Amino acid sequence: MRAHERAASLALACLSLAPLLVNVNPNVNVVLTACLTVYVGCYRSVKPTPPSETMSKEHAMRFPLVGSAMLLSLFLLFKFLSKDLVNAVLTAYFFILGIVALSATLLPSIKRFLPKEWNDNLIVWRAPFFHSLSVEFTKSQIIASIPGFFFCLWYASKKHWLANNVLGLAFCIQGIEMLSLGSFKTGAILLGGLFVYDIFWVFFTPVMVSVAKSFDAPIKLLFPTADAERPFSMLGLGDIVIPASVGVSSVNFVLHD
Numbered sequence: 001m002r003a004h005e006r007a008a009s010l011a012l013a014c015l016s017l018a019p020l021l022v023n024v025n026p027n028v029n030v031v032l033t034a035c036l037t038v039y040v041g042c043y044r045s046v047k048p049t050p051p052s053e054t055m056s057k058e059h060a061m062r063f064p065l066v067g068s069a070m071l072l073s074l075f076l077l078f079k080f081l082s083k084d085l086v087n088a089v090l091t092a093y094f095f096i097l098g099i100v101a102l103s104a105t106l107l108p109s110i111k112r113f114l115p116k117e118w119n120d121n122l123i124v125w126r127a128p129f130f131h132s133l134s135v136e137f138t139k140s141q142i143i144a145s146i147p148g149f150f151f152c153l154w155y156a157s158k159k160h161w162l163a164n165n166v167l168g169l170a171f172c173i174q175g176i177e178m179l180s181l182g183s184f185k186t187g188a189i190l191l192g193g194l195f196v197y198d199i200f201w202v203f204f205t206p207v208m209v210s211v212a213k214s215f216d217a218p219i220k221l222l223f224p225t226a227d228a229e230r231p232f233s234m235l236g237l238g239d240i241v242i243p244a245s246v247g248v249s250s251v252n253f254v255l256h257d
Helices: 003-020 026-045 057-080 083-111 116-120 139-158 161-178 184-203 207-214 238-256
Strands: 123-127 130-137 220-224 232-236
Touching: 003 026, 003 161, 026 161, 026 220, 026 232, 026 238, 057 083, 057 184, 057 207, 083 139, 083 161, 083 207, 116 139, 139 161, 161 220, 161 238, 184 207, 184 238, 232 238
Parallel strands: none
Antiparallel strands: 123 130, 220 232
16 A cells, blocks of 8 residues: 555544544535545556456446436335335345455555465355355455454444444445446546436435435445534435546546557
């Protein structure tokens, strides 16, 4: 991990913990947290070689449609099924996803203190009776998953806003690092489609707001406020990941052109 990235990561950690100790203006917190998250994610995303897999124009066109289908499905599930049941299933899903995201986020820091062979030698695990299904990992990844496992246990049991934010930030950093667009045109298509998507579902229907309030999972960052009726300001993870991914893909285009 490079010095600038370490400094930004430390600042992001301090900013996340600050509301536990002092009163922080939620608007300032939103801006600074988003900027630092984008900085860390973009720093990790810029690679010396072009990415092997990129999003195509067709995928960018389908992205808002798939997102709309999932959003509407969640709205109907919350409307016609028990919210507790839906959120219990989502908690189990995000428990696994959170371990993966946290271990991947922590891995660069942990690898520096482990033997080189632990970082390089792959272990292949094949599923019993389904040998075509296999997972590759290293000993370093196993070590990195240990704190992630216990942290996700805390999140699942307490649902504290800080645990929600830490998982959300891990998802953002991994999303920015992994999402690569194939061209400037792809980025423009994706941003244009999501612009229409947001306006429609937020301002013309109650779907987006209803799902955001019912969805008890780290899909948004929560910033404590002094307002008893509105205890948290919210920022969706997509509002951080998508613009940042378009920006970092532009940098990669310039570097590898």
